[in-house]
Amino acid sequence: MSRNTLVKEHTPNYLTRRTVMEDPQNYQKKAKRKSGNILKRIPLERLMDLKVDYAFKQLFGNEKNKDITVVFLNAILQRTGRNQIKEISFTNTESGGEHAEDKQSRLDLLVTTNADEQINVEMQFTNQYNMIKRSIYYWAGVYRGPFKKKMTYSELRPVIAINILNFNLFPQTERFHTTYHLYEDEEKFKLTNVMEFHFVEMSKLIKDWKDDKLDPWNDVLARWLMLLGMVDHRNDEVYEDIYRELEVIAMKDESLRSAFEGWEELSMTEEQYLAYESRLKRIRDEEAAERERELQIQEAKQRVQEAKQRVQEAKQRVQEAEKQVQEAEKQAQEAGKQAQKAEKEGRRQGKQEGIQSGEKNAKEAIARRLLAKGMEIEVVIETTGLPKDTVIEIQRVMQE
Numbered sequence: 001m002s003r004n005t006l007v008k009e010h011t012p013n014y015l016t017r018r019t020v021m022e023d024p025q026n027y028q029k030k031a032k033r034k035s036g037n038i039l040k041r042i043p044l045e046r047l048m049d050l051k052v053d054y055a056f057k058q059l060f061g062n063e064k065n066k067d068i069t070v071v072f073l074n075a076i077l078q079r080t081g082r083n084q085i086k087e088i089s090f091t092n093t094e095s096g097g098e099h100a101e102d103k104q105s106r107l108d109l110l111v112t113t114n115a116d117e118q119i120n121v122e123m124q125f126t127n128q129y130n131m132i133k134r135s136i137y138y139w140a141g142v143y144r145g146p147f148k149k150k151m152t153y154s155e156l157r158p159v160i161a162i163n164i165l166n167f168n169l170f171p172q173t174e175r176f177h178t179t180y181h182l183y184e185d186e187e188k189f190k191l192t193n194v195m196e197f198h199f200v201e202m203s204k205l206i207k208d209w210k211d212d213k214l215d216p217w218n219d220v221l222a223r224w225l226m227l228l229g230m231v232d233h234r235n236d237e238v239y240e241d242i243y244r245e246l247e248v249i250a251m252k253d254e255s256l257r258s259a260f261e262g263w264e265e266l267s268m269t270e271e272q273y274l275a276y277e278s279r280l281k282r283i284r285d286e287e288a289a290e291r292e293r294e295l296q297i298q299e300a301k302q303r304v305q306e307a308k309q310r311v312q313e314a315k316q317r318v319q320e321a322e323k324q325v326q327e328a329e330k331q332a333q334e335a336g337k338q339a340q341k342a343e344k345e346g347r348r349q350g351k352q353e354g355i356q357s358g359e360k361n362a363k364e365a366i367a368r369r370l371l372a373k374g375m376e377i378e379v380v381i382e383t384t385g386l387p388k389d390t391v392i393e394i395q396r397v398m399q400e
């Protein structure tokens with residue numbers, strides 16, 4: 001069944017199916033209103049974005065709106081089987097350490113239930129912090145805060161941390177609402193009930209809404225979270241289809257209708273709206289500054305990477321030059337060896353030629369002496385071992 005069909009079926013003239021509506025018993029009932037447009041004096045674009053902590057705190061942290069806060073918290077806590085809250089009291093939202101110099105933190109919403117449980121609700125518009133450690137830090141401050149001298153550890157009461165995030169935090173799951181406790185690793189039994197964490201990722205909720213996976217008619221938590229997600233001033237978007245569906249539901253759900261009216265009144269109060277805009281501007285400025293820092297870091301990393309690349313290229317050029325030098329040195333060494341070898345061979349050949357030349361000169365000198373004494377050419381040849389032509393040439397020269 002399509003969403004438009006559901007809206008039609010749940011208008012006052014077409015109520016053909018049973019709807020589940022929150023009906024808290026211990027808070028003052030609102031008088032029934034006439035059906036019609038529940039926002040009579042303000043356009044949707046003028047409504048505060050309830051995901052901004054200031055707006056959320058003004059609506060749900062206000063004593064006069066206690067009833068809607070009870071309904072909203074019960075819608076969240078029913079997922080973990082907690083008992084229904086009947087009454088709450090608002091608590092000091094300052095949380096810090098045991099000493100004056102310890103880090104102090106301001107909580108968005110801190111309430112104590114009739115069961116003496118403390119619930120801390122944090123609204124995070126942008127992902128500027130380590131959200132998981134931040135939540136644990138806040139939980140620890142709230143848990144140990146009431147502990148005084150002469151108290152026993154058994155008097156410490158459960159603390160439930162609810163974190164509503166305007167961004168995705170857990171890539172491991174597509175579920176918009178996840179809960180966490182301490183469990184034994186192997187058998188998975190719960191260690192204690194004093195610690196409980198809820199994380200609600202609004203962007204995943206809106207995705208489920210667009211994919212037609214939510215049923216606000218029968219899911220109380222879905223309708224309240226859709227109320228928070230209806231106005232998105234971060235992206236300058238308002239989901240009119242969410243408003244139309246919640247408007248019809250609010251005709252029967254008095255607590256939801258009361259939330260709409262309180263939201264409208266809050267958004268129409270000039271002083272409150274100016275404070276809201278100031279807070280929204282600060283958040284956007286912080287987000288822009290954070291984005292600027294991220295870009296600067298990315299640019300710095302890019303410059304470092306480019307410098308590393310240039311250094312690497314320079315090292316490669318140096319290595320190539322060193323290789324060329326080594327090759328040249330090797331060639332020079334080889335040439336030196338060749339030169340030494342040639343020189344040695346030349347000396348050997350020169351020495352041999354010198355010996356041969358000396359022997360020849362000695363033989364020719366003997367030949368001249370023998371010829372001068374009138375020896376026959378044949379005798380001279382036999383005596384000196386010189387070739388006949390050489391002896392005849394020596395004789396011719398001597399006769400000139």
